[in-house]
Amino acid sequence: MTAISHPEFNSQTEGLSVARAFADGIRGKTIIVTGVNRGGIGFSTAEAFASQSPAHLILAGRNPAKLQECISSLNAAYPGIDCQSLIVDLASQQSVRDAAKELLSRSDIPAIDIMVNSAGIMMLPERTLVAAADGTAGIELTFATNHIGHFLLTCLIMPKLIKSSSSGGARIVNVSSGSPMFAKMRWSDLTFEKINADLPETEQPDYDLHRVWGTADPGQESYIPLEAYNQSKVANVLFSIAANKRLYEKYGVLSVAVHPGVITTELGRNGGPRMAAVVKAMAEQGVFTYKTLGAGASTSLVAALDPKLGPGGDRREEEEEEEDGKRGGRRSENHGVYLVDCQISDQAHPLAVSSVEAEKLWTLSEELVGEKFAW
Numbered sequence: 001m002t003a004i005s006h007p008e009f010n011s012q013t014e015g016l017s018v019a020r021a022f023a024d025g026i027r028g029k030t031i032i033v034t035g036v037n038r039g040g041i042g043f044s045t046a047e048a049f050a051s052q053s054p055a056h057l058i059l060a061g062r063n064p065a066k067l068q069e070c071i072s073s074l075n076a077a078y079p080g081i082d083c084q085s086l087i088v089d090l091a092s093q094q095s096v097r098d099a100a101k102e103l104l105s106r107s108d109i110p111a112i113d114i115m116v117n118s119a120g121i122m123m124l125p126e127r128t129l130v131a132a133a134d135g136t137a138g139i140e141l142t143f144a145t146n147h148i149g150h151f152l153l154t155c156l157i158m159p160k161l162i163k164s165s166s167s168g169g170a171r172i173v174n175v176s177s178g179s180p181m182f183a184k185m186r187w188s189d190l191t192f193e194k195i196n197a198d199l200p201e202t203e204q205p206d207y208d209l210h211r212v213w214g215t216a217d218p219g220q221e222s223y224i225p226l227e228a229y230n231q232s233k234v235a236n237v238l239f240s241i242a243a244n245k246r247l248y249e250k251y252g253v254l255s256v257a258v259h260p261g262v263i264t265t266e267l268g269r270n271g272g273p274r275m276a277a278v279v280k281a282m283a284e285q286g287v288f289t290y291k292t293l294g295a296g297a298s299t300s301l302v303a304a305l306d307p308k309l310g311p312g313g314d315r316r317e318e319e320e321e322e323e324d325g326k327r328g329g330r331r332s333e334n335h336g337v338y339l340v341d342c343q344i345s346d347q348a349h350p351l352a353v354s355s356v357e358a359e360k361l362w363t364l365s366e367e368l369v370g371e372k373f374a375w
Contacts, residue, residue: 002336002344003308009342011261011289015048015297018342022305026052029166030112031304032086032103034060034150035119036070041175041260041296042118043070048297049114050078056109060086060099060153061119090119090149091130091141093369100156111163114304116173117150117236127192127223133370140191142225146232150174151239151365155373162251162375169252172243173303176236176257180338180352182206183230185238187360190231192223205230234352239365241334241358244311247375254310256303259340262289263296302342312336334358 006021019026031049035042036059050057057074061067067085074083088099103109121142128141139148154161154172164170186203188194196204197219205227210218213226240255247253303309312335332346334353339345351357366372 002310002312004302004343005306005308006302006342009298009302011291011341012295013298013342014292014294015044015301016051016294018298018301018305019048019052022301023052025166025305025307026054028053028055029114030054030056030058030109031114031116032058032060032112033116033118034088034090034153035117035175036061037063037066038069038073039293040118041263041293041300042116043073044293045116045118045297045300046070047074047077048294048301050074050081050083053078054081056082056084058084058086058103058109058112060088062087062089062095088149088153090153091145093131093133093148093152096149096152097156100153103157104160109160111165112157112160112170113164113166114171114173115154115157115161116175116300116304117154118173118175118300119150120146120175120232122229123225124228125225127228129191132368138191139368140228140231142228143190143232143235146229147235147239148365148368150236152369152371154243155369155371158247158253158373158375161253162247164253168307169248169254171304172240172253172255173300174236174240174255174257175300176259176338177229177233178259178262178340179230179233180237180257180259180348182209182349183227183234184349184351185234185357185361186227186231189222190364192228195220195222196224234349235361237338237348237352238354238358238361240337241311241353241355242362244334244337245355245358246373248311251375256309256336257338258299258303259338259345260296260299261291261341263291263293299339299342303339309336 031054033046059067071083089095129137130139130141130144132138161170207218237257240257243255332353336344338348
């Protein structure tokens with residue numbers, strides 16, 4: 001059964017502590033982390049891995065100067081670590097294909113043991129579409145960057161993940177958010193052309209949530225920046241579920257999605273004063289507690305390294321008796337695929353951890369990249 005080795009890990013646990021606890025899972029391994037810049041959790045994640053002597057640490061991002069800054073910092077802190085850069089713009093399918101081709105051609109990297117898809121964007125003020133595989137401007141930019149780019153890159157380099165020598169197989173970690181706790185996919189209008197009130201009721205967003213975040217009449221809006229982000233983060237979880245179906249039993253490749261917590265990074269730079277004020281008020285009200293960059297990396301490290309993790313499958317387990325005699329809740333479908341604060345979470349919306357929804361997303365993703373994947 002899927003489980004966590006360290007029940008004492010929590011929201012304050014630092015990534016470096018997790019790395020030390022699972023040092024044998026890092027030493028001598030090849031690891032890739034996307035979205036690495038000095039002030040983000042991609043870097044703190046890479047730093048935690050670097051602390052335990054991986055064979056190769058590949059930092060992926062679109063800015064060569066920022067990647068070199070990170071490599072220099074890691075080399076200074078951990079001399080002897082082989083840090084390499086991989087230039088990729090996840091919003092561009094051509095850039096993703098070029099990066100995958102380069103990585104597959106590197107003879108010094110015969111296999112990849114851990115892939116952490118950490119890059120992301122959010123709160124883009126204007127609805128923006130980018131090209132799908134057929135050249136049409138058919139993918140909303142947040143979805144294209146946060147999901148489609150990672151989907152394509154991961155699938156293209158899958159031959160090296162399958163070759164992993166890690167005990168039990170490679171790991172793919174998709175860094176999601178808290179969005180899967182309340183959001184679901186907007187299947188009938190992924191490009192945000194329709195007003196929300198015209199969507200099927202099951203696809204309409206949480207209006208109360210968006211009012212809190214400053215949208216006065218969300219039912220009459222089509223593109224809401226936060227909802228675009230929510231879509232992409234639900235997709236991260238569904239991607240893990242569909243990947244497990246194709247890869248876990250056959251190759252031992254396991255994918256897990258995580259909510260890293262709320263951390264002060266550049267991710268929210270597009271939110272503006274209104275978003276900053278809302279976040280400040282929520283923190284003051286105790287809705288959440290800010291994490292350090294290191295604590296923001298810790299759940300990704302657990303997902304990448306804990307040997308007790310495994311896909312929960314489609315069955316719903318029987319209700320369990322709690323110690324005080326009260327009835328416990330049912331475990332969610334695909335229990336174990338979504339982690340929060342270094343532990344397995346049952347708080348995801350049912351449609352965010354649904355195998356049916358995951359298959360729909362996989363099919364759509366293949367259509368948008370113009371390629372079917374089978375291994």
